[in-house]
Amino acid sequence: MLAPMTHPHEHAFGVDVGGSGIKGALVDLMTGEFVGQRYVVDTPQPATPDAVAATVARIVDDAGWDGPVGVALPSVIREQVAVTAANIDPAWIGTNCHDLLTRHLGERPLAILNDADAAGLAEVAHGVDEARRGSVIFLTFGTGIGSAFFAHGALFSNTELGHLLIDGTEAERLASSAAKVRDGLGFAAWASRVDTVLAEFERLFNPSAFIVGGGISTDAGQWLPHLSIRTPVLPARLRNRAGVVGAAMAAAHHVTP
Numbered sequence: 001m002l003a004p005m006t007h008p009h010e011h012a013f014g015v016d017v018g019g020s021g022i023k024g025a026l027v028d029l030m031t032g033e034f035v036g037q038r039y040v041v042d043t044p045q046p047a048t049p050d051a052v053a054a055t056v057a058r059i060v061d062d063a064g065w066d067g068p069v070g071v072a073l074p075s076v077i078r079e080q081v082a083v084t085a086a087n088i089d090p091a092w093i094g095t096n097c098h099d100l101l102t103r104h105l106g107e108r109p110l111a112i113l114n115d116a117d118a119a120g121l122a123e124v125a126h127g128v129d130e131a132r133r134g135s136v137i138f139l140t141f142g143t144g145i146g147s148a149f150f151a152h153g154a155l156f157s158n159t160e161l162g163h164l165l166i167d168g169t170e171a172e173r174l175a176s177s178a179a180k181v182r183d184g185l186g187f188a189a190w191a192s193r194v195d196t197v198l199a200e201f202e203r204l205f206n207p208s209a210f211i212v213g214g215g216i217s218t219d220a221g222q223w224l225p226h227l228s229i230r231t232p233v234l235p236a237r238l239r240n241r242a243g244v245v246g247a248a249m250a251a252a253h254h255v256t257p
């Protein structure tokens, strides 16, 4: 298949690897919009580095893309090496993701970064104005809880607030969207757990705003009104597109946390 003819920095391909699904799309870097088809495939189980990288390569190949590729992972990524692996196979720990993806995708600009950092970067570039002002904590609610800290739009990478212990329980075990499903909670009951978690983040970090993304941000109207914390909580504008867009941006701009 022929690759789309574009200026090197006009488009890049973003992939967001989640616990259950892998999403990918070619992204217009000026607008943050997808160009053409959005690809969604089940995450291979077990989600080992080679199985996931082979799936990423298949998506990129199907799209006929031979330019930069960014991949967002639910891991702390330091100098392209996965340092943690939550909601993904433990074999990722210690994997040099750049080498792995080069083996599967060939030599090209590649970037690997934490999924919440990717989503936050996309929101800062293309989302709500508040994301670019003050000290903002961006959170994603999905299989886990991802976090990204921004001071006036600049990322402090690899924060892991989802694993903060609240009364002895990890925040994400209490209040991720997976926890809502697992414990059969309605929006009000789940929102009260989110409130507990955000109150603790507020007490420790005093951000100017929380911005909430992930699939559940689509239903923000059903749970945001139940929150009682002082800090403004705003739904992300890019919803669950953000991880893919941020991964593509990282590849084009050579972001290496």
Ligand code: BGC
Pocket (backbone or CB within 6 Å): 073, 074, 075, 076, 084, 085, 086, 087, 114, 115, 116, 117, 140, 142, 143, 144, 145, 146, 147, 160, 162, 163, 172
């Ligand atoms: C992981 C984070 C990730 C978040 C959202 C957490 O379990 O530790 O690295 O950002 O899930 O996927």
